Amino acid sequence: MVLLLWAYLATLLALSPLLFFKWATSVPLKHLLQDPLHVLQAPSYIGLYSNLGILVWTATATLCFFCSALLKTRKDERGTSSFLFYSGLLTLLLLGDDFFLLHEKVLPRLLKIGEGPTFIFYFVFTLFIVIRSRKIILQTNFLPFFFAFGFFAISIFLDEGHFNHLVVWEDIMKIFGMVSWFVYFLEICLKKLRKAVNFAV
Numbered sequence: 001m002v003l004l005l006w007a008y009l010a011t012l013l014a015l016s017p018l019l020f021f022k023w024a025t026s027v028p029l030k031h032l033l034q035d036p037l038h039v040l041q042a043p044s045y046i047g048l049y050s051n052l053g054i055l056v057w058t059a060t061a062t063l064c065f066f067c068s069a070l071l072k073t074r075k076d077e078r079g080t081s082s083f084l085f086y087s088g089l090l091t092l093l094l095l096g097d098d099f100f101l102l103h104e105k106v107l108p109r110l111l112k113i114g115e116g117p118t119f120i121f122y123f124v125f126t127l128f129i130v131i132r133s134r135k136i137i138l139q140t141n142f143l144p145f146f147f148a149f150g151f152f153a154i155s156i157f158l159d160e161g162h163f164n165h166l167v168v169w170e171d172i173m174k175i176f177g178m179v180s181w182f183v184y185f186l187e188i189c190l191k192k193l194r195k196a197v198n199f200a201v
Helices: 002-015 017-024 029-033 036-040 048-071 075-100 102-111 115-132 134-138 143-160 164-200
Strands: none
Touching: 002 017, 017 029, 048 075, 048 164, 075 102, 075 115, 075 134, 075 164, 102 115, 115 134, 115 143, 143 164
């Protein structure tokens, strides 16, 4: 019951910005609450694969945080727990960026931060994770991990190179990167959870 009350409180806090939009802007509240396709009266297939990509990001972040929390109680798995936590945090940032178009629209418009600094931040954060957890990574099947970086790098190259005739391939490369990212952490978590279950039994 206490957990449910905390969940309701968090929901109220998440909904509180609606009051600001109601009083300070002319934006209809339904534009914030309803599905974009419904508000814009757009065909249901618009953004289909972009939405599926958001689900992959969400699944990966959830997997990392969940497994990290379970492994945190075991002394021999604290390194893996830390690796999964920071990877989940990076995935959550990428999810937010992709979902709200942060580096493409929001940051340049509101904070005058271009795409370059944002990509550098992600690169530095990723490098921090790789250096900090290099021993853990080398103990895993790291091919999907580096495949993901390869696909993301190609996607960014196509995006920054403004190859308009290859814009579809930019998104396809990103999808392959997200799938590789998900599979990598799924393999780790399944292996660690099986080990934990066998240990408990």
